[in-house]
Amino acid sequence: MTAHTYKTNEGDIVLKCPTEVTITDRREKELNDLGFIAIVNSKGSNFAAFLADKQLINPSFIIWITQTQTLSYLLGCHTCWLRHALHITLKGIMRDKVGSFQTRQSVETYLNTWISITFV
Known part of the structure; x- marks a missing residue:
């Protein structure tokens, strides 16, 4: 900002x-x-x-849902959110690399290295 x-x-x-x-x-x-x-x-x-x-939707308000279903629901929401955030981040990283004349293999290696360093 x-x-x-x-x-x-x-x-x-x-x-x-x-x-x-x-x-x-x-x-x-x-x-x-x-x-x-x-x-x-x-x-x-x-x-x-x-x-x-x-999230605005709180599955604990639904009384007939089990704890396993609640955890499954929340995991699905968080996984979707994380996938979306990672997608936007990778697009931003690759936007800086446009025009650098890298091969597909070098881009794949770069992104895999970045993901393994960031999330491990």
């Missing part, structure tokens, strides 16, 4: 929060418990991040 600074009445330069409002850790947990994912700024920087990954 772009860093925005402004000058206060006292003449100090202050870094503006990258999100509309500052969300405290307590408020972020409350939003997370309600099923919302809050974007939280990193104090003193222009970075913001999502810290939670709960």
Whole structure:
């Protein structure tokens, strides 16, 4: 995110929060418990991040579902989310490599190495 600074009445330069409002850790947990994912700024920087990954759909509300089915459902949701995040990350990595005239084998080796270093 772009860093925005402004000058206060006292003449100090202050870094503006990258999100509309500052969300405290307590408020972020409350939003997370309600099923919302809050974007939280990193104090003193222009970075913001999502810290939670709960879904709005909570299978524990369904009384006839077993614990195994609940875990299976949650694993499916998280696997889908992880696959999507990895897909976007790999696209970003390869966007930087466009035009480098690499062979298919060298690209495959590079990506497999990156995945093994990152996730092992």
